[in-house]
Amino acid sequence: MHKSLFIPGPVNVSKDVLEKMATPMIGHRTKEASVLQRNISDKLRKLMYTKEEIILSTSSGSGLMEAAVKSCTKKKAAVFAVGAFGERWYTMCTANGIPADRFDSVWGQPTTPEMVEEALSTGEYDLITITHNETSTGIMNPVAEIAEVVKKYPDVVFCLDTVSSLGGAKIEVDAWGVDICISSTQKCLGLPPGLALCSLSQKALERARTVENRGLYFDLVELYDTIQKKDYQYPSTPSLSHMFALDYQLDKMMEEGFEKRFDKHLEQAQVVREWAKKHFEMLAEEKYASNTLTTIKNTKGISVADLNKELGKRGFTISNGYGALKEKTFRIAHMADTTMEEVKEVLAHIEDILGL
Ligand SMILES: *Cc1c(COP(=O)(O)O)cnc(C)c1O
Secondary structure: OOOOEEOOOOOOHHHHHHHHOOOOOOOOOOOOHHHHHHHHHHHHHHHHHOOEEEEOOOOOHHHHHHHHHHHHOOEEEEEEEHEEEEEHHHHHHHHHHOOOOEEEEEEEEOHHHHHHHHHHHOOOOEEEEEEEEOOOOEEEHHHHHHHHHOOOOOOOEEEEEOOEEOOOOOOOOOHHHHOOOEEEOOHHHHHHOEEEEEOOOOOHHHHOOOOOOOOOOHHHHHHHHHHHHHOOOOOOOHHHHHHHHHHHHHHHHHOOOOOHHHHHHHHHHHHHHHHHHOOOOOOOOHEEEEEEEEEEEEEOOHHHHHHHHHHHHHOOOOEEEEHEEEEEEEEHHHHHHHHHHHHHHHHHHHHHHHHH
């Protein structure tokens, strides 16, 4: 039986979007491919509120996260972690021999502008990574406030992980001064996994041109220069199937209205938060709670694995806690095309199974 997904990616993909993945193949060096890739970039610029260039990558989002730190760190990276995905960015640095320091928040708490100020004022760093929406702890960082601090340091390249929020919350790339804003298709964009995307500022690009050993497949300079030269065609063969579906899904999102979608996710989050507070507790401080998923403290000591087994029999799946938070928390995601009705339905099933 197919299970309806309330996990933070992959998400349920609408049937019409899924069908676009089966579009007959075209050559990747054709005019059609150029038009398709240019159209996607134009639409993504609207969703990201940016005038900068868009890079598509046939990989998951992690590929472009690694690309960002590898292509753009010359001195040292300041990595801010509020959970597992911030930590991953630090591991990417060390695995590539990139000098980096990690600045952790207590899990459930955000990265604060003060923490960023303290680190950047040392002058040691020329790149910073921030997680917009931390999918392990359910934190949405106050990026608008953090951005005001980063703006005081024009030599610092600002990288933002919006893998689990782009399309589900407003991300103002240019207003915030984000140089590289990264996301994947399998979360709030509502596509299958396999394609990643980022915005790339001229500042980040100019930095990258001065960095050695950027690799090749994920070299942001190679990707940027190729799409300029070849009318939006990429150096290697991309997942055109994802592109057909993404182009279509972005049209659907624009028709619905981006702001309406952001509001929809917030309303769903508010319902899940109220439910969580009634029966359990939230992990995140509410002011910084994510709009696209809720991480719930398992204050009743239930077996999350058993709960999920029972939910599975009824055709639903939620997420256990991530890593060290397994069984201590569980997560209910409300991303992409999930409706309020579906959110209320899964909550009702959980209440019924647990006898709440
Ligand atoms: C899922 C996720 C990632 C990893 O993205 P992939 O597309 O799986 O590589 C990174 N950061 C956050 C916040 C995520 O939720």
